[in-house]
Amino acid sequence: xxxxxxxxxxxxxxxxxxxxxxxxxxxxxxxxxxxxxxxxxxxxxxxxxxxxxxxxxxxxxxxxxxxxxxxxxxxxxxxxxxxxxxxxxxxxxxxxxxxxxxxxxxxxxxxxxxxxxxxxxxxxxx
Numbered sequence: 001x002x003x004x005x006x007x008x009x010x011x012x013x014x015x016x017x018x019x020x021x022x023x024x025x026x027x028x029x030x031x032x033x034x035x036x037x038x039x040x041x042x043x044x045x046x047x048x049x050x051x052x053x054x055x056x057x058x059x060x061x062x063x064x065x066x067x068x069x070x071x072x073x074x075x076x077x078x079x080x081x082x083x084x085x086x087x088x089x090x091x092x093x094x095x096x097x098x099x100x101x102x103x104x105x106x107x108x109x110x111x112x113x114x115x116x117x118x119x120x121x122x123x124x125x126x
Contacts, residue, residue, distance in 0.1 A: 002028055002115040004095045009120030016085050016124070022078040022095030022117055029053075029071050029078070033100040036069065036080050037110060038091035038122075045094070047108030049080065054103035063089075085124045092119040 003025035012018055020036070028034065035050040048060045049069045057069055068081040078095055098113035100106075107113075 002026065002032070002097050004097060004115055004117035006093065006095050006117040006120040009093060009122045011123040011125065012085055014086060014124055014126050017081070017083045018085065018122060020080040020082065020093055020095075020120060020122075022080075024076040024078070024097070027073065027076055028097050029073055029076075031099075032097040032115075033106060033112070034071070034078050035096045035098070035108070035113060036067075036078075037094045037096055037113075038089075039094070039119075040091040043091075045110045047110065050106050050108065051078070052104050052106045053100050056104055056106070058106055058108075060108065082122070085122075087124050087126045089122060090124050091122060093122050094119045 008020040039045040048063045066084045070079045095117040096113035097115040
């Protein structure tokens with residue numbers, strides 16, 4: 001079992017920044033595909049950035065150039081730096097871990113991930 005705990009959400013004005021963190025209960029990053037997802041009211045959960053076991057990253061077009069994922073293996077922490085926030089970024093943000101057979105495997109599909117945090121709310125006002 002892997003437990004994930006997110007933090008860092010909050011309310012911010014448009015073009016502001018926030019940094020989300022996800023702490024894992026045990027070392028996960030070399031064994032699991034890790035991802036950040038978000039879900040706005042009335043919408044499906046969407047993957048926005050993933051980091052594969054080999055360290056490669058992939059960003060959804062909606063956040064590319066504004067969001068940056070990073071990991072601190074010593075602290076079992078996955079972070080998401082979010083800059084130039086827009087009102088449409090308002091959502092509940094989730095950290096997730098999924099077993100991956102290969103180092104470069106990746107997926108934006110929530111069904112691929114077995115472990116989820118409880119989520120942290122991000123609200124961006126115009």
